[in-house]
Amino acid sequence: MSTVAATVTEAPVQPALKDLVGLDREQLAEELKMLGLPKFRAGQIWHWIYHRGVTDFAAMTTLAKPLRAQLAEHYKIGRPEITREQWSEDGTAKWLLKFDDGNEAEAVFIPDDDRGTLCISSQVGCTLTCSFCHTGTQRLVRNLTAGEMVAQILVALDRLEGFPTAQEDRRLTNIVLMGMGEPLYNFDNVKRAMMIAMDGEGLGLSKRRITLSTSGIVPEMERCGEEIGVNLAVSLHAVNDELRNTLVPINKKYPIKDLIEACKTYPGVNNARRITFEYVMLKGVNDSLEDARALVKLIEDIPAKINLIPFNPWPGVAYECSDDETIEKFAQVVLNAGYASPVRTPRGRDILAACGQLKSASERLRKKDRIAAIAAASAG
Incomplete structure (x- = not known):
């Protein structure tokens, strides 16, 4: 008796759809060119993605239905998954976002009377190991793509009802690259993302309303000013190399003298466009009056303001926050000495969204949740 082997036919694997979010105008036009579409279509699609905020090609009603169907066969307009959304009592919002590879990063929205600022991440993890920053205790996993940075803005606009973007009373008015990671270690992707954010026919955010925060990657600072043109914030935190080597270890590579010179020559810096120096207040470490006088001496002749940041403690850290009187x-x-010196009001502490608390705090919460779930299951 002969046996005939059964033939198994496997379903063909569908190619992954390419995400259009994060492509600049030229890249978008090139993509569409491969489908035989004229360049003006890129402008139409750009408008729908960034001005109107659509995520479905079917909603692009200025395009013919066959074209919409054709686009849907090849592309997607992606959003990362929101794995945790939290709203603080003070109005601050935090989103933990999961990207296609399973990695996560956080974005935080901070509302004020005259603005609404979104703090976005540029990397998953961080490589700088600043001793006072809990985010810096995480290993660097990878750079975020331009699309993943732009997607953080799109998610915030979705949740804040910010589309279409040309609203006179828009809630999201400012962007700060102060989340996880060092933006100047991911320069090319940051540049592309910010160019998309600043496009007047899309997200429409002025470069004067975007601030990039760096720990002092001196060789990239001039390039940032010339090629992106956004405001610069420098995480200073100390007035001498000995202390800054401990607080911000990148100082061993780019010492204060070189950092200050790069600030003085930052393209476009003037009294109307000042550099922000960020200075976290650490009890008994960098908060003496002698430190204050040394600080203003260090930055003299630089159009600047100084943000004094009350330290946000985290478990196991060796530092404490300076008391109110000292600050x-x-x-x-x-x-x-003539410098604006606002004391940054801690925001979102109740949802672990304050400066230096991103992602790692969320990981602790998820671990706590898992432990609680196991305990509940055992009890049942």
Whole structure:
């Protein structure tokens, strides 16, 4: 008796759809050219993605239905999955976002009376190991793509009802690259993402409303000013190399002297467009009046303002926050020297969204949730 082997026919594997989010105008036009579409179609699709915020080609009603169907066969307009959304009592919102490869990063929206600022991440993890920053205790996993950075903005606009983007009372008005990671270690992707954000026919954010925060990657600072043209914030935190080597270890490679010179020559810096120096207040470490006087001496002749940041403690850290009286006296020295010295009001502490708390705090929460779930299951 002969046996005939059964023939198994496997379903063909469908190719992954390419995400159009994060492509600049030229790249988008090239993609569409491969489908035989004229260049003006790129402008139409750009408008729908970034001005109108659509995620479905079927909603692009200025395009013929066959064209919409053709686009849907090849492309997607992606959004990362929101794995955790939290709203603080003070109005701050935080989104933990999962990208296609399973990695996560956070974005935080901070509302104020005169603006709404979105803090976005540029990397998954961080490589700088600043000793006071909990985010810096995480290993660097990878750079975020331009699309993943733009997607953080799109998610925020979705949740804040920010589309279409040309609203006079728009809630999201400013972007700060102050989330996870060092933006200047991911320069090309950051540049492309910010060019998309600044496009007047899309997200429409002025370069004067975008601030990039760096720990002092000196060789890339001039390039940032010339090629992106956004505001610069520098994580200074100390007035001498000995202390800054401990607080911000990248200082061993790019010491304060070189950092200050790069600030003085940052393209476009003037009294109307000042550099922001960020200075976290650490009790008994960098908060003396002598430190304050040394700080204003260090940055003299640089159009600048100084953000004094109350330290946000985390479990196991060796530092404490300076007390209110010390911070006030420090700020007064800076103010008397002619520099604006706002004390940054901690925002979103109840949802672990404050400066230096991103992602790692969320990981602790998820671990806590898992432990609680196991305990509940055992009890049942």
